[in-house]
Amino acid sequence: MGHDAVALPTPKISPSMLSSDFANLASEAKFMEDCGADWLHMDIMLFYSENSKVKRFNILPRESKFLKLVRLLKAFLDCHLMVTNPADYVMPFAKAGASSFTFHAEVTKDSWPELIKSIKSSGMQAGVAIKPGTPIEDIFPLVEGEDSVDMVLVMTVEPGFGGQSFMPDMMPKVKELRRRYPNLDIQVDGGLAPSTIDQAAAAGANVIVAGSAVFGAKDPAGVIKILRNSIERAQSSKIFFQ
Ligand SMILES: O=C(CO)[C@H](O)[C@H](O)COP(=O)(O)O
Ligand SMILES: [Fe+2]
Numbered sequence: 440m441g442h443d444a445v446a447l448p449t450p451k452i453s454p455s456m457l458s459s460d461f462a463n464l465a466s467e468a469k470f471m472e473d474c475g476a477d478w479l480h481m482d483i484m485l486f487y488s489e490n491s492k493v494k495r496f497n498i499l500p501r502e503s504k505f506l507k508l509v510r511l512l513k514a515f516l517d518c519h520l521m522v523t524n525p526a527d528y529v530m531p532f533a534k535a536g537a538s539s540f541t542f543h544a545e546v547t548k549d550s551w552p553e554l555i556k557s558i559k560s561s562g563m564q565a566g567v568a569i570k571p572g573t574p575i576e577d578i579f580p581l582v583e584g585e586d587s588v589d590m591v592l593v594m595t596v597e598p599g600f601g602g603q604s605f606m607p608d609m610m611p612k613v614k615e616l617r618r619r620y621p622n623l624d625i626q627v628d629g630g631l632a633p634s635t636i637d638q639a640a641a642a643g644a645n646v647i648v649a650g651s652a653v654f655g656a657k658d659p660a661g662v663i664k665i666l667r668n669s670i671e672r673a674q675s676s677k678i679f680f681q
Contacts, residue, residue, distance in 0.1 A: 448624050448645045450670035452663050453478035453517045455628070455650030457601045465508040471653070474660035475667070478517040478538075479509060480628070480648045483528070484599065510536035517541070519568060519628065519648075521598045526554055533561035541566030541592050541626075544578050555586040566626065568592035575612040582620055589624060590646065591616055595639070596629030601650040605630025610642040617643025617679045633665045640669040643679035 454476050459467035468479055509516055515538045520528055525542035532540055540563045547554055551567075558565040565588045567581050581588050593612050596603035606629070616625050627644040632652035639647065647666050656662045673679065 446622055447674045448622055450667050450674070451477040451624070451646045452666050453480040453626070453646060453648045454653045454659075454663070455480040455482060455601060455648050457482045458650035458654035464505045465512075467654075468505075468509050468514060469512055471659070472512060472514060474653075475663045476653075478515040478646075480517045480519060480650075481505075481537075482519050482521065484521045506532075506535035506537060515539070517566075517626075517646075517648075519566075519592065521568075522546075526550065526557065529554070529557050529561055529563075533558075533563055537563055539564035539566055539590065541568050541590065543568045543570065543598075544581070545570055545573055551581055552584065552586045555581065555584075555588060559586070564589040566590035566592055566624075568594060568598075568628075569612075570594050571597060571606055571609060575615055579619075582616075582623060590626055591623060592626040592628055592646075593644070594629055595627050595631065598629075603630055605632070605635040605638075607635075607638055610638055613639065613642035613644050614679060621680075631666070633662060636666050636669040637673075640673035641678050643673070645670055645674070 454471045456479055471479060517539050518532055518537045519541045521543060522528060523546050525547060540558045544567050555565045567578050567588045569578060571594055578591060593609055595606050595609045613625055624646050625644050626646035627639045628648035631639060631647050631649040649666060653659045653662050
């Protein structure tokens with residue numbers, strides 16, 4: 440099938456709640472929806488804490504109050520789990536109303552198929568994330584296998600913090616994914632902003648996480664529009680297939 444016949448996945452803008460006012464999560468979520476957000480991105484970080492013994496986490500997995508509030512808004516909750524034991528989080532997140540569950544490829548090599556199966560059978564979409572140092576080839580089996588993921592998240596910063604600089608050298612990974620899988624949801628996370636979005640769009644990303652660029656803007660709705668327009672432009676020109 441030529442690329443002209445391929446239905447490219449729709450652009451989705453997913454503001455990262457990591458940059459929101461945690462004391463007012465529900466109203467911040469509603470505000471993002473009003474600004475045109477498609478999804479809401481939630482970061483759950485216990486990744487480093489378990490190794491370094493530094494307890495650092497953002498939204499407690501068992502604290503489902505926020506998830507329930509957002510469920511009332513019928514938002515799509517895009518959950519990015521930077522945890523070393525993602526299987527333990529599947530049921531709590533499914534029960535709390537998460538829409539998608541993205542785990543890190545670096546942590547669960549032995550149990551990928553079981554993990555994906557359990558995420559999907561509990562009613563969530565499954566995603567796999569890779570850190571900047573992880574080669575893209577590592578996750579091809581997860582996209583092609585019988586129990587395959589719905590989305591690949593290419594980290595464009597080292598996981599851990601909002602407000603870091605976008606890593607353009609991650610774009611060849613995105614480009615390779617888009618070339619191989621024209622209709623896969625490809626997410627980029629870290630440092631996405633009006634100044635960096637065109638690089639991600641040209642590489643073929645269609646799901647854009649942005650925290651500081653959206654929440655720190657005077658006009659968050661305007662920023663969301665700029666991000667979306669860039670993806671739409673790249674998709675209509677099919678620049679990433681050239
Ligand atoms: O996963 C993350 C950090 O590990 C965040 O989603 C990401 O950093 C978003 O923040 P920003 O857009 O400000 O870079
Ligand atoms: Fe994230």
